[in-house]
Amino acid sequence: MKKSLLMLLLSAATLSSIEAQTIQQMKAGGPWPVRAAFKTDTVGMNGSKYNPADLLRQAYDATDKDLRNVSADKDGRIAGRKAGSKAERSEMAVYSFALTAEHFAKGDIEVFGQGRMSLWLDDKQIGIADSPNSKGDTTLRFSASLSLVPGTHHLLLKSLLLEGDTTATDVRVVLKPKTARDSSALYPNYTGKERLSLKHMMSGTFLSGGSLSPTGKYVLTSYRVSRDNKPAVTYNQLRDAKGNILLNLNEKEALGWMPHEDMLMVIRKEGNTKRLVAFDPMGKGEKTLVSNLPESQFRMSPDARYYLFYKQEKGPGKDPLFIRHLDPDDRQSDWRDRSLIYLLNAESGVYGPLTFGYSTTYIYDIAPDSKRALIGTLSTDWTRRPFRFATIMEYNMETGKADTLITRDPSIDAIQYTPDGKHLIVMGSADAFGNIGLNLKSGVTPNSYDKQFFLFDLSTRKATALTKNFNPSVSAGRFDRKNNYYYFRAENGSRKQLYRLDLKTLEISQIQTGEDVVQWFGVAADNGAVWYSGQSANNADRLYRLDGTKGKLVWDLSAEKLANIDFTPARDWNYTAPDGTVVEGWYYLPPQFDPSKKYPMLVYYYGGTSPINRTLEGHYSLAMYAAQGYVVYTLNPSGTTGYGQEYAARHVNAWGDRTADEIIGATKEFIRTHSFVNGKKVGCFGASYGGFMTQYLQTKTDIFAAAVSHAGISSISNYWGSGYWGMGYSTVASTDSYPWNNPDLYAGHSPLFRADKIHTPLLLLHGSVDTNVPTAESVNLYNALKILGREVEFIEFTEQDHFILEPERCIRWTNSICAWFARWLQDDPTWWNELYPPVNL
Structure with missing residues (x-):
């Protein structure tokens, strides 16, 4: 007896803590007049009859609509048309509201009223009543079960009044959580503030990069937009040097700048042909650079007189019945293939191989005078750690001969000519060039993922360690030819920041970017302008231009995205x-x-x-x-x-x-x-x-x-x-x-x-x-x-x-x-x- 009474009291207490909540505030639009479809036939496909109430089944996006605030009366109803006379026209109204789930929560949502209605949750229909009911606005028209992941969810109620209807269009919506735990975490959101959720990570607008014209007059910035879990669409904007948007570019493929000219390059596909075109971004003309481009990926010489391409040559195929493994890497689908360097002469149009052999050859850089290029090969020796070794050569574009600069070095990742063409910036691990970059006790093995810079003198063939006592781990950068600077990003602990190397003094200084992580940066090579975008622990993407030694904000995308986000800073x-x-x-x-x-x-x-x-x-x-x-x-x-x-x-x-x-x-x-x-x-x-x-x-x-x-x-x-x-x-x-x-x-x-x-x-x-x-x-x-x-x-x-x-x-x-x-x-x-x-x- 006592046990039964206790269980009854506990059950009553639980039920009292599960409170149904009437939605008291919504945003409303309309009613707007709607027109019945013009009927060319009495029936549709498959013999279906026309139903004007099918408007309730059409999706509606209220995101950009100017909706007004409305509140429920003391009985929880949002007022609409009164019952009585026949409606003289068909019209539709929409009501928008939001629910927040602090954790995964379940419940039911109930819709009351006389009219025709449909309810949508996050753009998916979850309930409909496509015929009127004149029994009273206390009648439950339909209910829908909710299973909501953490975050804010948007609901839209569509109310349709058809010509001749006599019913009222008042609506009442009630939320009923399933459990007491759901009741404490699932509630109507009247503030407009949202919690961060996976939706914010997968959908929305994200900065994705850009490039500066050689003189810095123009900046091409790009961003991508993701919606509805579909592949992102990338958009390009042309801005002036101060950040003003000049125009939106529709060109989608291979956009880049001509060297030393403020003209954009784009590949235009015409049947089976790819045409490389340079055009003035403000519409002042264009010119064809290559009428039949061999490959989409290329490196153009600084004087624009030739192009270097990779051309893949297929290796011997694998037998479908058995595979003889030729190498530990032979499991990789393209390991047997090799890439050779091909050259296209812009003036003559002659296209042919620059390298030949069974080893893949790599293009590292082209000299500022266009007369030389850095090329290389990677060789494998499975008996010596770390198994792969780079040989770097300087190829003379005029004589066709190559001079070997570095032989079988296991520690080099990237090489670039300095603007004077007399030195190379080399990126690699600290043990490159005979361990000159090491800053470790004897016997301690370096971590080769920790990257360093070296300056290689082409005349003496000697290297100097530039970052031996510089803690951040560096990545390859870009030159400012005007001021003789080299800008680069480096991991500085949990931050990825922007730095500048003075090629005269070899001193490194940090740029005050205002961001924890610089995700992209660009340099106008001929005038030294710098732009970048970044993100931090407490903000999303922002776009800047460098003003002196500090960043000046151009586009605060983060402010737009986080305007209604409720989160506690790190x-x-x-x-x-x-x-x-x-x-x-x-x-x-x-x-x-x-x-x-x-x-x-x-x-x-x-x-x-x-x-x-x-x-x-x-x-x-x-x-x-x-x-x-x-x-x-x-x-x-x-x-x-x-x-x-x-x-x-x-x-x-x-x-x-x-x-x-x-x-x-x-x-x-x-x-x-x-x-x-x-x-x-x-x-x-x-x-x-x-x-x-x-x-x-x-x-x-x-x-x-x-x-x-x-x-x-x-x-x-x-x-x-x-x-x-x-x-x-x-x-x-x-x-x-x-x-x-x-x-x-x-x-x-x-x-x-x-x-x-x-x-x-x-x-x-x-x-x-x-x-x-x-x-x-x-x-x-x-x-x-x-x-x-x-x-x-x-x-x-x-x-x-x-x-x-x-x-x-x-x-x-x-x-x-x-x-x-x-x-x-x-x-x-x-x-x-x-x-x-x-x-x-």
């Missing part, structure tokens, strides 16, 4: 390890953060050799995860480039050593020093090497309540031998270590060989055709954990490689991660069970 938090190492990190808090509450936490990392950058957007947007009610912390542990050679070198032969301890130590210290974190509800996730780190961490600690590994390495030896780039990457990550000479590394650090130590619920994600980290890496660990009786799930994404890029699969991939964490960190399996219902087999 905060720095660095961890000091027991050995004194300072590990850079930062974190996001949930919207409407309350420090008196306890929040679950996510820890994200790569752990490999590349740093996590401070960008707001992306498929791993930390702010997006924070919007679902998490504290989200990230860090760049030992082994990461951008923090100096010694820090990067810690990646060599580590495979989790030190890195895992820093992640564990930082997580524990963050929990200890932040009282708002629920230390029993902490999850972790990473991809590729970060997926390996996720797996490896679970063999070393029990602090995590859930973990997600995407494309993770579970067996280092299998990845080393089976991944397309496993042997190459291992020349750094496992320098001079192999399964036969260092089994402790290959087995002792492989999560598969430590699977019995994993007790954390683990989600394994993988593309089915991953050529980088083979899918078997997840299969093997999944099998092991099933045998051990551990909590594990494995989701394989068909037809996807290392990255899950196809939109529909990408959405499922992200939702799987979020649902897994909701299941284990928020004690709510609803979303997971919605995605993957239990199956009895």
Whole structure:
């Protein structure tokens, strides 16, 4: 008796906490007159009869419409036409409102009224009543079930009145959450503010690059627009030197500038012919440069007198019944093919090979005087690490002879002529040119992913290290010929910033860009103008031009995108390890953060050799995860480039050593020093090497309540031998270590060989055709954990490689991660069970 009464009281309390909510505010448009279709026949296709109410089934985009605010009366009704007389015309009104789901939530939405109506959720129809009902506006016309992923969802109610109708068009909409948990997180959004969600990462406008005309008079900027999970469309804008938009260009293919002329080049396809055209962007004329372009990709000489092309020659085919492997790389589809350099003389039109042989030849650069070109070959020697060696030659365009500058160097990535044509800027690892760039103690192996610059004198054939004591890891840049500068980007810890090398003094200075990460930059080679775009931890894309030594904002796309976004800006938090190492990190808090509450936490990392950058957007947007009610912390542990050679070198032969301890130590210290974190509800996730780190961490600690590994390495030896780039990457990550000479590394650090130590619920994600980290890496660990009786799930994404890029699969991939964490960190399996219902087999 007492037990039954207690259950009844608990049930009543639960029901009272599930409150139905009438939508009190909407935006309204209309009513607008609508016209019946002109009937040329009495029936349509398949014998169907015309129904004017089918207007309710047509999608309607209210995004750019000037809608007015309307409020419900005391009975919850949005007023419309009164019942009574016959309508003299047909007309339609629309009502727009939004719902916010702080986490995955379910419920029902009910629509009341007499008129004809249809309801749309995120542009999909979910309910319709296409005939009137005069019984009263309290009559439920239809209801629809809602299963809403975290974020803001837009609903549109269409109300149709047809000529002759006598019914009222008042409407009332009621939201009924399914559970008490849903009731606390699912509600009408009257503020217009939205939380970041996957929708914001996959849809919208994104800056994608640009280029400057040689004199800096014009700037071509491009942006892409993604909508409805369809391929992005790229648009080009021509701006003047101050940033004013001059015109929108419709030319889509191969846009680029002529050297030393403010004319754009474009390839125009005419039947089977490709014509290369240069045109004045303001419409003052055009000229044909090449009437029949051999290939779409080319390098034009600075004097515009010749073009260099790559022409691929097919190698011997593979027998469909069996394959004799000629090389460890023979698994790659195009390994047997070779590319040779071809030359097209602009004046004579003669086209032919510049190089010949069975080795692929590469174009590195063309000298400013156009008389010389840097070309090279890569040779392979599987008996010597790092297996590939570059030979660089200077080819004389007038004599056809080549002078070898650098022979079989394993450490060079890129080479460019300086504006005077007397030196080369060489990018490579610190051990290039006989280790002159090394800044490490004797016996310490450098991390070759940490890039350096060298200045190579063509007359003396000697190189000088330019960045030996410069901690950021550099990437190839662009010349300002007017001022004799070289601009480049470099990883400076978690930031990717813009720098300038003075070619006279060889001094490097940082440009104050106002952004954490410079994503693109361009230089007007003949006048030194610089433009760039960037993003930071707390803003999306912005476009700038350099004004002196500081950036001047041209287009604040971020302000447009974030105008109605509610998120808490990132905060720095660095961890000091027991050995004194300072590990850079930062974190996001949930919207409407309350420090008196306890929040679950996510820890994200790569752990490999590349740093996590401070960008707001992306498929791993930390702010997006924070919007679902998490504290989200990230860090760049030992082994990461951008923090100096010694820090990067810690990646060599580590495979989790030190890195895992820093992640564990930082997580524990963050929990200890932040009282708002629920230390029993902490999850972790990473991809590729970060997926390996996720797996490896679970063999070393029990602090995590859930973990997600995407494309993770579970067996280092299998990845080393089976991944397309496993042997190459291992020349750094496992320098001079192999399964036969260092089994402790290959087995002792492989999560598969430590699977019995994993007790954390683990989600394994993988593309089915991953050529980088083979899918078997997840299969093997999944099998092991099933045998051990551990909590594990494995989701394989068909037809996807290392990255899950196809939109529909990408959405499922992200939702799987979020649902897994909701299941284990928020004690709510609803979303997971919605995605993957239990199956009895």
